[in-house]
Amino acid sequence: xxxxxxxxxxxxxxxxxxxxxxxxxxxxxxxxxxxxxxxxxxxxxxxxxxxxxxxxxxxxxxxxxxxxxxxxxxxxxxxxxxxxxxxxxxxxxxxxxxxxxxxxxxxxxxxxxxxxxxxxxxxxxxxxxxxxxxxxxxxxxxxxxxxxxxxxxxxxxxxxxxxxxxxxxxxxxxxxxxxxxxxxxxxxxxxxxxxxxxxxxxxxxxxxxxxxxxxxxxxxxxxxxxxxxxxxxxxxxxxxxxxxxxxxxxxxxxxxxxxxxxxxxxxxxxxxxxxxxxxxxxxxxxxxxxxxxxxxxxxxxxxxxxxxxxxxxxxxxxxxxx
Amino acid sequence: xxxxxxxxxxxxxxxxxxxxxxxxxxxxxxxxxxxxxxxxxxxxxxxxxxxxxxxxxxxxxxxxxxxxxxxxxxxxxxxxxxxxxxxxxxxxxxxxxxxxxxxxxxxxxxxxxxxxxxxxxxxxxxxxxxxxxxxxxxxxxxxxxxxxxxxxxxxxxxxxxxxxxxxxxxxxxxxxxxxxxxxxxxxxxxxxxxxxxxxxxxxxxxxxxxxxxxxxxxxxxxxxxxxxxxxxxxxxxxxxxxxxxxxxxxxxxxxxxxxxxxxxxxxxxxxxxxxxxxxxxxxxxxxxxxxxxxxxxxxxxxxxxxxxxxxxxxxxxxxxxxxxxxxxxxxxxxxxxxxxxxxxxxxxxxxxxxxxxxxxxxxxxxxxxxxxxxxxxxxxxxxxxxxxxxxxxxxxxxxxxxxxxxxxxxxxxxxxxxxxxxxxxxxxxxxxxxxxxxxxxxxxxxxxxxxxxxxxxxxxxxxxxxxxxxxxxxx
Numbered sequence: 001x002x003x004x005x006x007x008x009x010x011x012x013x014x015x016x017x018x019x020x021x022x023x024x025x026x027x028x029x030x031x032x033x034x035x036x037x038x039x040x041x042x043x044x045x046x047x048x049x050x051x052x053x054x055x056x057x058x059x060x061x062x063x064x065x066x067x068x069x070x071x072x073x074x075x076x077x078x079x080x081x082x083x084x085x086x087x088x089x090x091x092x093x094x095x096x097x098x099x100x101x102x103x104x105x106x107x108x109x110x111x112x113x114x115x116x117x118x119x120x121x122x123x124x125x126x127x128x129x130x131x132x133x134x135x136x137x138x139x140x141x142x143x144x145x146x147x148x149x150x151x152x153x154x155x156x157x158x159x160x161x162x163x164x165x166x167x168x169x170x171x172x173x174x175x176x177x178x179x180x181x182x183x184x185x186x187x188x189x190x191x192x193x194x195x196x197x198x199x200x201x202x203x204x205x206x207x208x209x210x211x212x213x214x215x216x217x218x219x220x221x222x223x224x225x226x227x228x229x230x231x232x233x234x235x236x237x238x239x240x241x242x243x244x245x246x247x248x249x250x251x252x253x254x255x256x257x258x259x260x261x262x263x264x265x266x267x268x269x270x271x272x273x274x275x276x277x278x279x280x281x282x283x284x285x286x287x288x289x290x291x292x293x294x295x296x297x298x299x300x301x302x303x304x305x306x307x308x309x310x311x312x313x314x315x316x317x318x319x320x321x322x
Numbered sequence: 323x324x325x326x327x328x329x330x331x332x333x334x335x336x337x338x339x340x341x342x343x344x345x346x347x348x349x350x351x352x353x354x355x356x357x358x359x360x361x362x363x364x365x366x367x368x369x370x371x372x373x374x375x376x377x378x379x380x381x382x383x384x385x386x387x388x389x390x391x392x393x394x395x396x397x398x399x400x401x402x403x404x405x406x407x408x409x410x411x412x413x414x415x416x417x418x419x420x421x422x423x424x425x426x427x428x429x430x431x432x433x434x435x436x437x438x439x440x441x442x443x444x445x446x447x448x449x450x451x452x453x454x455x456x457x458x459x460x461x462x463x464x465x466x467x468x469x470x471x472x473x474x475x476x477x478x479x480x481x482x483x484x485x486x487x488x489x490x491x492x493x494x495x496x497x498x499x500x501x502x503x504x505x506x507x508x509x510x511x512x513x514x515x516x517x518x519x520x521x522x523x524x525x526x527x528x529x530x531x532x533x534x535x536x537x538x539x540x541x542x543x544x545x546x547x548x549x550x551x552x553x554x555x556x557x558x559x560x561x562x563x564x565x566x567x568x569x570x571x572x573x574x575x576x577x578x579x580x581x582x583x584x585x586x587x588x589x590x591x592x593x594x595x596x597x598x599x600x601x602x603x604x605x606x607x608x609x610x611x612x613x614x615x616x617x618x619x620x621x622x623x624x625x626x627x628x629x630x631x632x633x634x635x636x637x638x639x640x641x642x643x644x645x646x647x648x649x650x651x652x653x654x655x656x657x658x659x660x661x662x663x664x665x666x667x668x669x670x671x672x673x674x675x676x677x678x679x680x681x682x683x684x685x686x687x688x689x690x691x692x693x694x695x696x697x698x699x700x701x702x703x704x705x706x707x708x709x710x711x712x713x714x715x716x717x718x719x720x721x722x723x724x725x726x727x728x729x730x731x732x733x734x735x736x737x738x739x740x741x742x743x744x745x746x747x748x749x750x751x752x753x754x755x756x757x758x759x760x761x762x763x764x765x766x767x768x769x770x771x772x773x774x775x776x777x778x779x780x781x782x783x784x785x786x787x788x789x790x791x792x793x794x795x796x797x
Binding site for chain 2: 001003004007009011012016131142146151152153154155156157158159160162163164166195199208
């Protein structure tokens with residue numbers, strides 16, 4: 001029995017080690033995963049959209065380019081916290097020319113700490129990079145404790161990597177070099193109303209106070225610092241939010257004021273689009289903070305036009321005023 | 323500390339080495355100290371309660387044969403333990419409001435009450451006192467050994483419920499041989515597989531259905547309720563595999579709690595295969611005495627026995643109305659089976675045996691799943707929503723993928739559907755091979771290939787978060 005256990009353990013660990021290397025290879029070649037795409041291809045966009053799912057499903061780089069003439073890429077990822085935004089930006093800047101502008105999505109929800117997370121598994125193939133490993137250790141200490149065991153850097157969040165691996169195998173097999181969504185924007189074509197507003201109201205019938213999460217603020221500052229070093233103009237913005245939910249965000253004005261103060265202190269503009277007409281109707285939304293295709297198209301045109309207008313009104317030719 | 327937590331599993335080999343190097347006569351002391359450490363380190367209150375409860379039961383059991391009024395001692399002890407159990411259930415119940423009052427007074431009620439194992443060892447204590455009273459066993463003379471019987475770490479949190487006559491003698495001289503090690507290891511790995519690969523993957527799928535029942539089609543709710551039954555089985559039987567496997571490493575044989583219940587062809591067979599030790603306890607200490615007392619009433623005695631047994635079982639699980647309905651449904655099923663025995667034998671003779679058996683298995687599974695709708699629903703409002711959803715259109719007007727699969731998978735994306743598909747494949751393959759897997763382990767042989775395939779699957783596809791969330795720990 002002991003001999004069998006010994007041999008079995010050796011075979012097990014060897015196969016797990018081999019599997020880990022295989023996953024490293026194929027996940028970093030799955031072009032649908034943004035970390036893989038931005039580290040294997042030069043995008044060198046003039047403008048980067050950064051943030052969680054709201055910009056991912058709302059900010060169309062092609063629509064922006066059409067109006068402004070600037071090349072753009074959507075670097076946003078689902079449920080991403082500012083720590084993840086910072087890590088994505090770090091990977092991007094390591095392999096690409098620094099953009100001129102970064103549009104960073106900031107709202108009451110994204111600063112609360114309870115709604116967005118650091119999706120550790122997205123960075124698993126890049127843990128050999130010291131900076132990424134450090135950020136992962138800081139953001140996910142439990143994962144970091146086990147990740148050095150064979151395959152555990154993928155096994156720990158296995159639900160999130162197997163499909164990516166299979167897709168990576170397909171991409172290598174088909175010699176595919178472009179992602180499905182080439183400019184990073186995921187158009188919300190078939191999105192139907194997700195009922196999140198109803199669930200939110202059911203959970204907080206008297207409304208909810210949102211937090212000013214120090215950890216998120218720290219990473220937001222780090223993004224600004226990273227951008228400052230690379231001479232990138234960061235513009236904080238808030239996209240339209242469905243008006244129906246606003247009465248339930250009890251301290252929305254207070255948090256908005258804090259963001260305004262934060263932006264002023266850090267000398268970056270803060271653009272708020274929550275008074276746009278589309279905020280009044282569910283016809284333009286599939287969720288509280290996410291516009292549908294119709295809403296996104298309207299917002300993209302408005303946003304790009306606003307950018308053009310602001311650019312024209314610049315006093316300082318290198319920096320925006322607030 | 324849960325039995326499947328990595329710190330525990332890493333510490334287990336060290337404990338085993340200490341155990342092996344201790345003289346056999348003193349090994350039970352090692353088990354006792356570790357058991358108390360396991361309970362007390364994380365839940366000091368739980369340690370205090372188990373020590374007090376064990377002292378009380380030990381003293382009462384010792385007094386029963388010696389004192390003048392054994393029946394009085396027995397009755398007082400049983401009433402006190404029963405009240406304690408009811409009080410615990412009442413405080414835990416969301417409706418009582420007492421929990422909130424305690425919380426407001428600064429008590430950490432989660433620490434005091436939850437995962438205490440109280441309801442499990444209290445039943446064992448009650449059974450022990452009755453057995454001593456009727457002279458079926460002799461009262462244990464060593465209070466510390468009795469404390470080990472109550473607090474043995476492998477079974478403390480959620481059973482199996484052990485008969486004192488079976489477990490106490492094993493503590494005298496535990497001496498595991500190589501066969502025990504091989505058996506224990508294989509059961510532990512099998513338990514980890516069921517918990518981390520099957521049950522933990524099913525948990526979010528079930529939660530999506532029970533958490534959003536108002537917006538789902540009837541087929542999705544039906545699937546969710548069935549998947550909950552599978553989750554409950556994988557989760558609890560995984561816990562039992564771990565408990566049995568870990569105890570066996572130390573030469574202690576715990577009772578089996580499950581015997582392929584999902585393949586039962588009647589509800590009465592189901593209850594002979596599901597949570598066996600609990601139902602054995604209820605049968606021994608409630609059902610048989612009631613039926614014996616009322617034996618002159620014939621079939622009515624059986625119905626009364628079944629109903630009372632399941633009512634008490636429902637209360638043991640929780641004070642809510644949903645548990646009451648769950649228990650009454652099972653009482654109803656069993657009463658019907660008891661009354662229709664001859665009719666069903668007649669039907670069985672009319673159909674080919676395989677067809678009849680498959681139909682019976684399917685029907686039993688559906689009936690059990692329906693009762694589990696109430697078992698899982700947090701309250702009557704949720705149960706009502708689920709029942710209403712069962713009457714809705716099958717796919718909630720959105721087609722098979724968006725209306726049925728996507729709500730189960732957590733979205734209609736390829737990744738979510740891929741993960742759901744993978745889970746279904748694992749479940750079907752496992753259920754198909756389950757009897758063979760257990761048969762192999764039970765031969766006493768060491769099946770290295772099977773063991774390492776399971777280990778490989780755990781490490782590659784297991785869920786490593788929320789490890790401590792065994793469903794039955796809440797009871």
